[in-house]
Amino acid sequence: MDPIPYRRETPGTQPPALWPDYRSTVLRSPRKPLIALPHSLSEVTGPIFGHDRLQPNDADLTSQHKERPIGDRMIVAGRVIDENERPVAGTLVEIWQANSAGRYFHPRDSRDAPLDSNFTGGGRTITDEEGRYRFITVKPGYYPWGNHPNAWRPAHIHFSVFGPSFVTRLICQMYFEDDPMLRYDPIYMSVPSDAGRKQLLAKFDYELTVPGFGLGYRFDIVLRGRNATPPEADHAH
Amino acid sequence: MRSMPFGGSYVPETPSQTAGPYVHIGLIPKQAGFDIFENNFGGDIAGPRVPGERITIKGRVFDGAGLATRDVLVETWQANAAGRYNHSADRQQGALDKSFRGWARTGTDFATGVYTIRTIKPGAVIGRKGRKRMAPHINFWIASRGINIGLATRMYFADEEAANAADPVLNIIEQPERRKTLIAPRSERDGNVTYTFDIYLQGERETVFFDA
Ligand SMILES: [Fe+2]
Numbered sequence: 001m002d003p004i005p006y007r008r009e010t011p012g013t014q015p016p017a018l019w020p021d022y023r024s025t026v027l028r029s030p031r032k033p034l035i036a037l038p039h040s041l042s043e044v045t046g047p048i049f050g051h052d053r054l055q056p057n058d059a060d061l062t063s064q065h066k067e068r069p070i071g072d073r074m075i076v077a078g079r080v081i082d083e084n085e086r087p088v089a090g091t092l093v094e095i096w097q098a099n100s101a102g103r104y105f106h107p108r109d110s111r112d113a114p115l116d117s118n119f120t121g122g123g124r125t126i127t128d129e130e131g132r133y134r135f136i137t138v139k140p141g142y143y144p145w146g147n148h149p150n151a152w153r154p155a156h157i158h159f160s161v162f163g164p165s166f167v168t169r170l171i172c173q174m175y176f177e178d179d180p181m182l183r184y185d186p187i188y189m190s191v192p193s194d195a196g197r198k199q200l201l202a203k204f205d206y207e208l209t210v211p212g213f214g215l216g217y218r219f220d221i222v223l224r225g226r227n228a229t230p231p232e233a234d235h236a237h
Numbered sequence: 238m239r240s241m242p243f244g245g246s247y248v249p250e251t252p253s254q255t256a257g258p259y260v261h262i263g264l265i266p267k268q269a270g271f272d273i274f275e276n277n278f279g280g281d282i283a284g285p286r287v288p289g290e291r292i293t294i295k296g297r298v299f300d301g302a303g304l305a306t307r308d309v310l311v312e313t314w315q316a317n318a319a320g321r322y323n324h325s326a327d328r329q330q331g332a333l334d335k336s337f338r339g340w341a342r343t344g345t346d347f348a349t350g351v352y353t354i355r356t357i358k359p360g361a362v363i364g365r366k367g368r369k370r371m372a373p374h375i376n377f378w379i380a381s382r383g384i385n386i387g388l389a390t391r392m393y394f395a396d397e398e399a400a401n402a403a404d405p406v407l408n409i410i411e412q413p414e415r416r417k418t419l420i421a422p423r424s425e426r427d428g429n430v431t432y433t434f435d436i437y438l439q440g441e442r443e444t445v446f447f448d449a
């Protein structure tokens with residue numbers, strides 16, 4: 001019995017590989033068509049991560065160092081679900097971001113903005129039974145980049161998620177609704193539909209806000225789901 | 238939510254975005270120059286007791302200008318030496334060593350552009366329809382600045398000539414020339430086995446990437 005395959009990409013939902021407005025894609029996008037791969041065990045299996053491998057501080061980016069980092073403390077939480085709206089439990093969620101001044105703790109970010117020795121900007125956690133995750137961090141700052149004159153990235157947090165198989169692997173970015181930089185950002189604008197771009201926006205959430213501590217933002221992530229019906233013609237219907 | 242041809246509804250997958258140039262902070266912190274997590278996920282995954290032939294995979298990822306990239310995330314997923322994946326969907330009989338997760342993560346080096354993975358050679362994995370075995374292979378997934386959606390490919394082993402010739406996935410690729418982009422040559426030195434797997438994002442030697 002073949003494994004039930006994962007649903008193919010819904011046309012018009014994912015950014016194209018070549019998006020010249022984002023200049024780095026010009027030399028890094030494959031030009032030959034991708035070859036459709038029927039799903040075998042190699043595709044429907046993937047790495048499993050246990051809670052034992054993580055530490056509590058891994059999900060709290062404000063307590064990984066001696067002192068508290070500078071910036072607006074906030075809670076980022078949400079659910080990882082699949083396209084069939086089922087929770088994705090026990091999956092690894094990893095994030096990375098700039099500090100509140102828009103500077104990355106990275107040897108290749110040499111921009112003239114302060115580093116914060118109390119903030120390295122990486123975190124990770126495992127979703128619970130309902131697919132929920134929760135991070136504590138500070139709001140990332142804007143930063144300029146060399147893509148075009150006067151280019152600034154909107155405030156964002158990078159997300160990496162695994163899901164149940166190697167084909168559900170996803171890297172995306174979380175943005176904040178009402179950020180004025182969004183419409184000028186070729187990375188955000190590479191997503192072809194309004195609905196898709198909206199999926200990348202975190203929403204302020206009063207329920208997640210912790211009194212006297214920090215504002216809460218909700219960001220849900222949808223990973224590929226299984227096909228409802230095996231698509232192969234040789235399965236009887 | 239969209240409606241499906243079979244009725245019912247679904248929410249489409251969240252759009253992918255580039256991993257950007259600072260992916261190391263979150264995923265390969267040692268390469269970013271700090272070490273805050275107790276457990277780091279790395280590129281050396283063959284523990285001392287894992288059965289199988291020890292191999293090193295080395296390679297570079299070239300862009301369309303022919304330059305070796307120095308900021309690409311490389312992840313691999315593979316079966317164990319008996320051809321079993323450490324995952325519940327793999328219901329094959331046979332030895333499963335839970336200590337071998339089968340997943341590795343590394344990056345192309347800031348200075349040399351070379352990525353390195355130390356693992357074991359996987360066995361042949363049962364294919365679709367439960368009949369033909371797929372030739373031993375390692376699944377690759379790469380992401381970086383300039384890559385809007387992570388790219389999936391497979392590495393096959395040059396010393397598995399007969400199995401490769403019969404492999405159902407290699408044979409999906411129409412032009413035999415392009416199949417060669419997935420086959421890594423083997424070299425041996427002082428008893429150490431290395432496979433070289435270079436990935437070409439564009440150009441005449443563009444690697445076959447899959448819509449997986
Ligand atoms: Fe960024």
